[in-house]
Amino acid sequence: MTTRPTVLLVGGTGRTGGRVLRELLARDVHVRAVARSRARLPASSAGHPNLTVTEASLLTLREDELQQLVRGCDAVVSCLGHVLDFKGIFGPPRDLVTQATTRLCRAVEAVGGPTPVKFVLMSSVSVHRSRDLDARRGSLERAFLAVLRRLVPPAADNQRAADFLRTQIGPENPAVRWVVVRPDTLLDGDVTPYALHEALVDSLFEPGSTRMANVAHFMAELVTNPETWSAWASKLPVIVDAPPRS
Ligand SMILES: NC(=O)c1ccc[n+]([C@@H]2O[C@H](COP(=O)([O-])OP(=O)(O)OC[C@H]3O[C@@H](n4cnc5c(N)ncnc54)[C@H](OP(=O)(O)O)[C@@H]3O)[C@@H](O)[C@H]2O)c1
Numbered sequence: 001m002t003t004r005p006t007v008l009l010v011g012g013t014g015r016t017g018g019r020v021l022r023e024l025l026a027r028d029v030h031v032r033a034v035a036r037s038r039a040r041l042p043a044s045s046a047g048h049p050n051l052t053v054t055e056a057s058l059l060t061l062r063e064d065e066l067q068q069l070v071r072g073c074d075a076v077v078s079c080l081g082h083v084l085d086f087k088g089i090f091g092p093p094r095d096l097v098t099q100a101t102t103r104l105c106r107a108v109e110a111v112g113g114p115t116p117v118k119f120v121l122m123s124s125v126s127v128h129r130s131r132d133l134d135a136r137r138g139s140l141e142r143a144f145l146a147v148l149r150r151l152v153p154p155a156a157d158n159q160r161a162a163d164f165l166r167t168q169i170g171p172e173n174p175a176v177r178w179v180v181v182r183p184d185t186l187l188d189g190d191v192t193p194y195a196l197h198e199a200l201v202d203s204l205f206e207p208g209s210t211r212m213a214n215v216a217h218f219m220a221e222l223v224t225n226p227e228t229w230s231a232w233a234s235k236l237p238v239i240v241d242a243p244p245r246s
Pocket of ligand 1: 003010011012013014017021032035036037040057058059079080081082083093094097122123124125154158183184185186189
């Protein structure tokens with residue numbers, strides 16, 4: 001059974017976020033998008049009757065403005081990411097994803113609707129669950145990741161945002177339920193068969209690939225298909241493209 005919820009989307013001007021927006025609108029979902037510039041949203045979404053756009057920088061919205069945005073939403077989807085240039089990677093805000101995730105979840109908690117709101121976070125396979133839950137990486141890989149998190153702020157930011165959901169929000173929060181989606185190397189292309197795994201499957205040195213269209217499809221499934229949601233709630237699914245059938 002599918003439902004048509006109201007979804008708050010942040011990061012909808014990005015490569016993956018734009019695909020999520022198109023996927024949600026194609027499913028007749030009502031979308032509230034927050035974007036620094038509405039002109040950067042996919043052209044096909046302009047004027048769509050199910051789309052409401054708030055032109056603002058998410059991190060500078062006041063708490064009451066955020067609460068107004070999440071009020072009445074069934075789900076929040078975040079595809080925010082650091083822009084991949086020197087300023088985006090090393091400049092402020094170094095905690096973009098953590099700050100946005102924290103503020104949005106706290107706003108949802110403050111509003112306190114009748115049922116928990118689903119929070120879907122775009123993350124990465126560089127993010128791990130607690131030691132015992134993910135396959136243990138080799139020592140070289142662990143050393144590489146430690147350096148990456150120390151030197152490249154977005155890597156640490158993605159980990160902290162996932163840790164916030166896992167440890168601060170937790171699995172039984174009455175206001176927020178969450179899924180952290182972990183794609184591997186992002187690729188263009190249309191939706192194809194894809195695989196979902198509870199734990200890491202590929203090494204950082206021999207990465208897998210994930211079409212952004214497949215991430216968008218899975219995120220839209222999470223917020224519209226209750227069975228998909230109950231299969232993955234409170235988990236950090238790794239999503240990779242399925243190998244072509246021979
Ligand atoms: N690249 C990969 O292979 C890969 C693989 C796995 C996971 N990931 C993760 O996936 C996420 C999304 O990747 P993507 O390539 O789809 O992202 P993207 O195209 O770079 O889009 C980033 C989004 O974040 C927004 N944003 C950036 N800085 C912001 C700020 N200071 N305030 C408000 N909004 C801001 C951008 O808005 P504007 O349009 O206004 O700039 C845009 O909507 C990233 O977190 C990345 O770590 C990437």
